[in-house]
Amino acid sequence: MYVQPDPRAYFTRLAPLGYEIPHHAQPVFRQLAAERAAHDDGRAGVPVVLDLCCSYGINAALLNHDVTLAELYDRYTSDTARRMTSARPAEWDREFYAERRRPDALRVYGLDIAAPAVRYAREAGLLDAGFTDDLERVPPGPELRDALGEVGLITLTGGGSYITERTFAALLGQVRRPVWVSAFVLRTVSYEPVARALAAHGLHTTTDVSRTYPQRRFTDERERRHAIEAVRALGGDPSGREEEGRYHSVLYTSRPSPMR
Template sequence: MVSGGRGVETEAMTSFDEIYDRPDPRGFFRALGAWDYQTPHHAQEVFRRLVATRADGAADVAVLDMCCSYGINAALLNHDVTLAELYDRYGSAPVVAMDTAELIEADREWYAARRRADAVPVIGLDVAANAIAYALAVGLLDAGFAENLEVAPPSPELLAAARPAGLITVTGGASFLSPRSFRPFLTDAPAPVWVAAFVLRTGSYRAIADGLTAHGLVTEKFGPHTFPQRRFTSDREQRYAVEAVIATAEDPEGRETAGWFHTALHLSRPEDHTTTFPLDTLLPDEPPART
């Protein structure tokens, strides 16, 4: 479970498994930057808006970032940085020359100097223990857990840390999750929880949405726009994506046919919240261009 789509949905997709559990994120940015991976960039403004709405009148609201990888969503949510700046930083000659211990020390100072005044606690969940350890070491996560809820129940420590979470986020890995991974954080939650997930258009979110319905959450899909995820690595990937999107009754024209995987944003909330906070007032009119 990681940000960026860990693993492969099918053999037709290129596997990036080797980059997700290294001691630091340089390999992640190098490999995915080559294909212009940008979902966290699109999520940055969306998550900030959602957090601001959930935090109104609830000072202890926190974010549970599922499939959090190296804490990239936390970096973009809580710090005055962009995804483009992260690509530049981790590809720069001085940073490339550091060993992991040096990089952790440098990153701790770099992120601390860019911490936003409106930063909120972020709890990270991922199966990649090295990635979690890095994100904790540099201060991106307030708590982090290397657990796979698809195969085992959450630890008491994870449940306790995630209890204040008013927003659950996912920017990669939704196709590897089921309602089982979400259920522990929604059962007996002390306050309403929102779930925001960027989901590849090559698959369906229906099973998860149905599972969230059992906890009183209504799932809305942000219809006007989709969000580029990354460029295809091969013609084979593109053919797969176009066929898969058509199979879900969506139109790939101008998106997958133009050479990119695209995601759709799904937001799940209690029904009364969907009228109090209409979806179109929470999200940008246009997906932000990558800078």
């Protein structure tokens, strides 16, 4: 999906699965971004949001524009979208998002190894900057290193299965502002290694494991069984959640420790 030049295939593929975690993240990220900006200790400029595994800029679209995830599904699976040539969607979307831009919109940078998705998000005006550095394998390049000096909030939805503490350590090793992290992570994945990496950089992570957020339906019974086994292996209870046919995520919030 992420190798396509625009998000039409992405939404068409995920619509039958009811992928919804960006919807749950929308109010959380808006509130946390506002809180983070209010706590910026007199530094010049409002801190930038860095969205990890940003794909086509969906979180940026929901953060900075008066639009819902349901409206985006309708838009990108519509007859109009299906008939459009691949050269048109970014132009079509620039006007759409410009008309819905919130007055409190923040600068958002995106990081994803899927270059076509990042390119689209930039062309559509959703990202102020986009990067494709694979921090699981290499350190940040010079452009990303420079950009990290402006970042005050790091967000993540759905990418916890693909990136590890290596990515977070690489990012936090280059930041120059106090950074907060807000991550929605599947219950099939342990966040402990990431939390330890964040703690090494002075961040304290909190979560409420009793509250979960539905992510999407399973594609088949095999995926369901695998998820149930993974949740149990991590000490979780899949009853009422994964056993009912959907992935569920937990929200982790990390802020500088009080002594910092």
